[in-house]
Amino acid sequence: MRFEPAASQGRERAPAALKLAVAGVLLFLHLPFAIIVLYAFTTDDASYRFPPPGLTLDWLQVAWNRPDVWQALGLSLRVAAAATAAALVLGTLAAAAVHKSRFFGREALSFLLILPIALPGIVTGIALRSAMSLASIPFSFWTVVVGHATFCVVVVYNNVLARLRRTPASLAEASMDLGATPQQTFRRILLPHLATALVAGGMLAFALSFDEIIVTTFTAGQQQTLPIWIYAQLSKPRQRPVTNVVAVFVVLTTAVPILLAHLLTRDKGGGIAGER
Amino acid sequence: MAGERAPVVRFIGVSRHFGSLRAVDDVSLDIADGEFFSMLGPSGSGKTTCLRLIAGFDRPTSGRILLHGLDAERLPPFERDVNTVFQDYALFPHMTVEENVAYGLAIRNVPRAERRRRAGEMLELVRLPEVASRRPGQLSGGQRQRVALARALVNRPRVLLLDEPLGALDLKLRQQMQIELKAIQERLAITFVYVTHDQEEALAMSDRLAVFREGRVDQVGTPAEVYERPATPFVADFVGTSNLIEGRLAERLAGSPAPCTIRPEKIRIVAAAAPVAGGDGAVDGTIRDVVYLGSHTRYRVEVGEGVVLVVVELNRATTAVDAHAARGRPVRLAWAREHLRPVGGR
Numbered sequence: 001m002r003f004e005p006a007a008s009q010g011r012e013r014a015p016a017a018l019k020l021a022v023a024g025v026l027l028f029l030h031l032p033f034a035i036i037v038l039y040a041f042t043t044d045d046a047s048y049r050f051p052p053p054g055l056t057l058d059w060l061q062v063a064w065n066r067p068d069v070w071q072a073l074g075l076s077l078r079v080a081a082a083a084t085a086a087a088l089v090l091g092t093l094a095a096a097a098v099h100k101s102r103f104f105g106r107e108a109l110s111f112l113l114i115l116p117i118a119l120p121g122i123v124t125g126i127a128l129r130s131a132m133s134l135a136s137i138p139f140s141f142w143t144v145v146v147g148h149a150t151f152c153v154v155v156v157y158n159n160v161l162a163r164l165r166r167t168p169a170s171l172a173e174a175s176m177d178l179g180a181t182p183q184q185t186f187r188r189i190l191l192p193h194l195a196t197a198l199v200a201g202g203m204l205a206f207a208l209s210f211d212e213i214i215v216t217t218f219t220a221g222q223q224q225t226l227p228i229w230i231y232a233q234l235s236k237p238r239q240r241p242v243t244n245v246v247a248v249f250v251v252l253t254t255a256v257p258i259l260l261a262h263l264l265t266r267d268k269g270g271g272i273a274g275e276r
Numbered sequence: 277m278a279g280e281r282a283p284v285v286r287f288i289g290v291s292r293h294f295g296s297l298r299a300v301d302d303v304s305l306d307i308a309d310g311e312f313f314s315m316l317g318p319s320g321s322g323k324t325t326c327l328r329l330i331a332g333f334d335r336p337t338s339g340r341i342l343l344h345g346l347d348a349e350r351l352p353p354f355e356r357d358v359n360t361v362f363q364d365y366a367l368f369p370h371m372t373v374e375e376n377v378a379y380g381l382a383i384r385n386v387p388r389a390e391r392r393r394r395a396g397e398m399l400e401l402v403r404l405p406e407v408a409s410r411r412p413g414q415l416s417g418g419q420r421q422r423v424a425l426a427r428a429l430v431n432r433p434r435v436l437l438l439d440e441p442l443g444a445l446d447l448k449l450r451q452q453m454q455i456e457l458k459a460i461q462e463r464l465a466i467t468f469v470y471v472t473h474d475q476e477e478a479l480a481m482s483d484r485l486a487v488f489r490e491g492r493v494d495q496v497g498t499p500a501e502v503y504e505r506p507a508t509p510f511v512a513d514f515v516g517t518s519n520l521i522e523g524r525l526a527e528r529l530a531g532s533p534a535p536c537t538i539r540p541e542k543i544r545i546v547a548a549a550a551p552v553a554g555g556d557g558a559v560d561g562t563i564r565d566v567v568y569l570g571s572h573t574r575y576r577v578e579v580g581e582g583v584v585l586v587v588v589e590l591n592r593a594t595t596a597v598d599a600h601a602a603r604g605r606p607v608r609l610a611w612a613r614e615h616l617r618p619v620g621g622r
Contacts, residue, residue, distance in 0.1 A: 170366035173333050176353040177360045178380035178431065188379075192370045 033251060040244035059241040069246055072229035079141065079216075079225060080209040083148035087205045088198060090149070091156025099164040113157050116150040124150055125218030132219070139221030147219035148212055152205035159201035159265070163194055200265045203257035211254050226250060282345060284309040284435055284467050285330055290339035291491075292325050299325045301491035302339070307469060309434070312461050314470045314478040317488030318514070323471045324363075326488075327437050330469065331360050344434065359428040360437040363444075365420045367412035373399070373423050374408040380431040398426035401460065418449050425460075435467045442477070454481055475515045479503060487511045503539075509619050512537040519543075519585045521616070529557055534618050540588040542615035545575065548606045558610045561585070563602050573599040577609060585609065 014022075040059060042052035063069055097103075098110050116124055128147050137143060171193065175185040213227040220228070226246065233243040283306035292300040300322040307313045315323035328334040329341060332353035341348045343356060359380070367376050375382075378395040386394070399405045402422035412420055421441060428436055441457075442450045458481050461468045472478050478485045479499040486496045487510075495507035506512035509520055522535045530536050545563075552558040561579035573594060575587045587609065591599070 168364055168366060170362045170364055171368065173331075173353070174360070174362055174366035174368075174427075175379070177331055177333075177358075178427070179354045179383045180379075181354055184383060188383075189368060193368075 036244050036247050036251070040241055040248050042241055045239055045241060059239075059245050062239060063242045063245040066242065068224075068229065069242070072224050072226045073246075073249075075141070075223055076210055076226040079144050079148060080206045082141075082145040083152045083209040084202050084205045086145065086149045087152035087156045088202050091153045091201065091205075092160050092194070092198065094153070095157050095160035095164060099161060114154055117154040121212070121214035122218075125215045128215065129218040139219060139223075141223060143219045143221075144216055144223055144225070147215040148209040150215070151212075152209055155204040155208065156198070156201035159197045159204070160194060163197035167193055196264045200261035203261040203264075207254040207257045207261075211250055282309060283307055283342070284344055285469065286342040286345075287326070288340045288342070290326075290329065290336045290341060292322075292329060292334060293337045298491045300329070300336070303491075303493050304339075305486055305493060305496055307435075307467060308484075310465050310467055311483040312458065312468045312470065312481055314472060314482040314485035315488060316472055316475060316478040316485050316515070318473055320490075321488035322491040323473075323488045324439055325491075327360070327439055327469065327471050330356075330435070331358055331437055332356050357433055358435045358437060359431055359433040361421075361424050361428045361439065361441045363439040363441070365412075365424040367420055367423060367427070369412055371411075372408065373404075373410050373412065373415070376412065376423060377426045377430055379427060384431075394430060395426075398430045399423075401429070402426045403456075417444050418453070421445060421453065425457075429460075429464070432464075433466065435469060436461075438468060438470045440471055440473070442472075442474075450477075457481065479515070487515060489514075505617060506537060506619055509535060509537070512619055517586060520619075521583070521585075525559075525579070525581060525583050529559060530616055530618070532618075536616055536618045538585075538611060538616045540574070540586040542611050543585065543587045544610045545577075545587055545589060546608050546610050548608050550608055550610075552608070552610045555613055556610050557613050557616055558608055559585075560606070560608050563605050563607055566599050566603050568596045568599045575602070577607065579609065 038052065041055045041057065043054035043056045043058075044052060094109075094113055098106060125147070128143075128150070132139065132143055167190075171189055172185050175189045176182070180188065211227050212225075213231060216225050216228055224232070227250070230243055230246060230250070233240070285307040287303050287305045290300060290303045291298065303322070303326065315326060317323045325334065329336055330343070330348075332348065332351060335349075343351070343358065348356065368379065371379070374392070374395050377398050378391040381391045381394060396405065396408070399408055402425050404419060404422045404426070407415060407419060407423075412423065415423065421444075425441070438457075442453050445453060454477060457468070457470075470478075470481065479502075482499055484496060484498055485502060487494045487502060489508075489510050495502055495511045497505075502511060502515055506515060506518070512518040512520065517540055518537045519540065520535060520537050521529060523533055526536055527533045546552070548560065559579045561577040563575050564578045564584065565576035567574040568591075570591070572588055572590050575589070576584050577587055578584050
């Protein structure tokens with residue numbers, strides 16, 4: 001039995017002070033984005049004067065023509081794609097194992113899987129760097145991918161596990177009862193049932209990897225991902241608005257998948273298997 | 277009915293233990309081809325486990341199950357000519373109703389046109405042709421139940437397993453579905469194995485039923501046999517209500533201390549000291565409690581030595597006022613002697 005607030009309570013108005021506080025917090029969180037967007041169009045190329053002396057679209061073209069931006073962007077996209085792919089496979093298999101079987105160390109495994117997202121990135125980063133040094137693994141594209149996969153696996157694992165827990169065991173049984181082999185059942189019933197959880201988990205993983213900087217710093221050699229490129233630009237005052245143009249681009253590529261993931265996993269209501 | 281045709285399902289000393297729990301314990305029974313067979317028992321009595329053993333979702337710890345005369349030991353669920361209506365319906369939420377019903381055909385690579393035709397026929401059979409393009413989430417409980425039935429019947433199985441299929445429906449709908457299920461079973465002439473904890477349901481629908489208790493079968497028989505001649509005190513009590521008479525009272529009424537039972541509706545209430553026909557049994561008592569139930573009234577009558585017998589009478593001419601006025605009245609209870617039956621103990 002869930003607690004349901006009375007209808008009148010649902011429509012109760014918040015006091016003005018609370019509204020003000022909420023507005024303040026939202027502004028504090030999101031005003032910096034507005035400033036980044038604004039200074040992507042300033043005519044001043046070295047300092048942050050307010051108000052900007054003038055607005056121009058020139059920086060879009062400058063950014064477009066800088067090969068180092070393209071290189072960093074390309075690397076970030078490839079790392080995010082590889083880390084997401086690894087997370088989708090490993091996260092789904094781990095979720096299936098934890099959901100389906102009872103084995104020794106199951107709770108510990110679940111905890112260890114979730115740990116990287118709770119640990120500060122710097123701890124994960126240092127740990128990975130020392131481990132890789134000890135094992136004499138040269139830093140490369142793949143070490144960055146492995147570093148990102150540690151926390152990307154978690155979001156896929158959590159999404160898939162949550163969906164599996166809401167999946168009645170009778171669905172797979174019904175499929176086999178009607179003549180489907182385990183392979184057919186996986187393809188026709190389980191996979192479509194998990195599809196939105198996989199897409200949502202994958203998008204979140206992609207967004208997490210795309211703007212990751214701390215773990216990347218520790219696991220990359222000469223590789224410069226987009227966030228690292230942006231960070232490097234801060235110490236170079238030349239053509240500063242280019243950095244802002246790129247930052248706006250990063251915000252958009254990260255926000256859109258997260259928004260889509262949110263829309264996909266939103267509960268559409270209406271239990272299926274006889275519940276509620 | 278059982279002896280005439282070869283059994284379509286046969287349990288030979290089947291047990292299924294989960295650790296120390298004996299969910300099913302040495303069960304042997306035969307289910308005849310084409311009969312409506314119910315497995316009746318309280319929750320945890322092993323009836324659903326038996327159903328899952330027939331479907332192949334679970335394997336017996338020991339014993340053998342024969343399906344159509346063949347050992348089912350090595351057969352996975354998808355190779356058994358048996359289909360199931362699940363308690364939670366287990367409809368596939370990402371498919372339309374028609375796709376759900378046609379699923380078994382799609383798996384067998386039946387051409388699309390025939391799939392549609394046969395799914396349509398099945399939806400017609402369960403009287404739901406108009407919802408074919410909807411999703412299960414848009415249906416009511418009763419409609420989902422019918423879709424689950426149509427989906428399980430589309431492969432034309434020789435045995436249909438039903439796991440408390442009406443459990444989630446309200447009383448009126450349940451009674452209507454009981455009649456429809458029975459009609460469908462007779463029309464298709466296939467074997468129904470029906471799991472329920474509702475004794476009225478089992479009595480109303482079954483050709484034969486098995487009464488389960490703690491993983492064992494107490495009695496198998498027609499509804500009349502199980503109701504009229506319960507094999508154990510548990511069956512007497514679980515199937516309908518029953519008065520269990522033991523010890524000194526049994527000796528006085530039946531002439532032997534062996535336990536016996538009598539159904540509440542077989543007992544007549546007559547005036548105190550009224551003469552009783554020769555051969556009828558009788559005992560004197562006092563009405564202690566009256567429950568007026570509209571069509572009938574339930575009396576609790578104390579007959580001495582702390583024993584209370586439950587008596588049910590139809591309210592042909594009795595009003596609620598009459599019934600309640602009877603409380604505290606000394607009466608005589610009478611019955612035809614054949615209704616007082618000895619029960620085997622266990």
